[in-house]
Amino acid sequence: MAQIRTIPQSTQANKGCGPLIDPLSDPSRPLRQQIFERVRAVGQIARVQLSKELGISPASVTTITSELIESGFLEEVQTLRDGESSRGRPAVALGVRAGTRHVVGIKLSDREHTAVLVDFAGNLIAGEAIERAPGALEQDALLDAAAELLSRVCAKGGIEPDTINALGLGVPGFVDSEKGIVHWSPVLIERHVDLATALRARLAVPVVVDNDANLVTLAELWFGAGRALSDFAVVTIEHGVGMGYVINHRIYRGARGMGMELGHTKVQLDGALCRCGQRGCLEAYVADYALVREARTALNLTHKETQSVTTLLESLYAHAKAGNSAARSIFRRAGRYLALGLSNVVNLFDPQLIILSGERMRFDYLYAKETMAEMEELSLDTGRDIPNIEIHAWGDLLWAHGAAALALHEVTERLLGSSREMAAQ
Ligand SMILES: [Zn+2]
Numbered sequence: 001m002a003q004i005r006t007i008p009q010s011t012q013a014n015k016g017c018g019p020l021i022d023p024l025s026d027p028s029r030p031l032r033q034q035i036f037e038r039v040r041a042v043g044q045i046a047r048v049q050l051s052k053e054l055g056i057s058p059a060s061v062t063t064i065t066s067e068l069i070e071s072g073f074l075e076e077v078q079t080l081r082d083g084e085s086s087r088g089r090p091a092v093a094l095g096v097r098a099g100t101r102h103v104v105g106i107k108l109s110d111r112e113h114t115a116v117l118v119d120f121a122g123n124l125i126a127g128e129a130i131e132r133a134p135g136a137l138e139q140d141a142l143l144d145a146a147a148e149l150l151s152r153v154c155a156k157g158g159i160e161p162d163t164i165n166a167l168g169l170g171v172p173g174f175v176d177s178e179k180g181i182v183h184w185s186p187v188l189i190e191r192h193v194d195l196a197t198a199l200r201a202r203l204a205v206p207v208v209v210d211n212d213a214n215l216v217t218l219a220e221l222w223f224g225a226g227r228a229l230s231d232f233a234v235v236t237i238e239h240g241v242g243m244g245y246v247i248n249h250r251i252y253r254g255a256r257g258m259g260m261e262l263g264h265t266k267v268q269l270d271g272a273l274c275r276c277g278q279r280g281c282l283e284a285y286v287a288d289y290a291l292v293r294e295a296r297t298a299l300n301l302t303h304k305e306t307q308s309v310t311t312l313l314e315s316l317y318a319h320a321k322a323g324n325s326a327a328r329s330i331f332r333r334a335g336r337y338l339a340l341g342l343s344n345v346v347n348l349f350d351p352q353l354i355i356l357s358g359e360r361m362r363f364d365y366l367y368a369k370e371t372m373a374e375m376e377e378l379s380l381d382t383g384r385d386i387p388n389i390e391i392h393a394w395g396d397l398l399w400a401h402g403a404a405a406l407a408l409h410e411v412t413e414r415l416l417g418s419s420r421e422m423a424a425q
Pocket of ligand 1: 264274283
């Protein structure tokens, strides 16, 4: 239970003031990592441009890029000078030596498992999707599924699985990414499972895990609309309501890695029952199961229609489109609660952009004009426009792409980050 303590004013001698930052806990990234990441971010860049953009002397850029070329991270590429015709003398730029390292991103979900294989420059080499029967799996079965996906996607891409440099794995639920522990997931029967360690032992590949909302956010940050933004939110609506938040180009995870549970913020005291066991959570009004719960009561549906969530939601949507007032009111109510949730995000974080993502985004009632107007009304009037809202309906491999970004980050940190120096000491 939360405790509120009264802390007496200190009468001790002055011990200084200002944030006590442990110098080793947040070292700035080494120059070689900054250079490599800049090259990867822009694709191709000349040394002189790197020097300008990063504020590093040309001599340092020459020395460090030589080292990066020698160790197989970068390579020289011929490129045309700006404005020159194809007959012009080619200039030399730097690019990532894409094929020297590979990572795999896997998303395990209730309906299908997906995987992508990407190279070190982030190019997609192969993708794979396996449909599955819904329901939670035992840990061993989940590990089997990940192993099968890894071997299938590697076979498709012509890469040996044991040469993969890292595997990023995403599951829905409560995940402590830093420790690799899945505390609860609808795809896993056991609780508090150290999935990263178990999978690493099984596959002999470094493994990083995260929850699915963070994966969508990483996909936007690495490959999508969030690449050029420092602060933005991604809200996902499917089985639950999730959120990923980027602060200063980094995913924010909370002190214990479990923050940003927008779906379980309360929008009504003693309100609708949520699958987390509490009442009045946002997702108890907006998520699939909330719509289904209402639909079963309000609509006169046949037994066949109530068999699957997807079929039922499609039917509800069709009824709403056809003018059925009960069906319309269900979407309208969900939309109003979504507006409330989004306005809370705006009032708390002031993001540049909110991206709405997920399969449910097809149900345009959820983000209809009225919903957006309501959100604007509930957001503080600061005299500025509210942030842009974009709807992104990505393909099946979106989450797996985010998992691959997680793995790329891990490999880059391991091979070029400051932890490499610390490990060598
Ligand atoms: Zn809840």
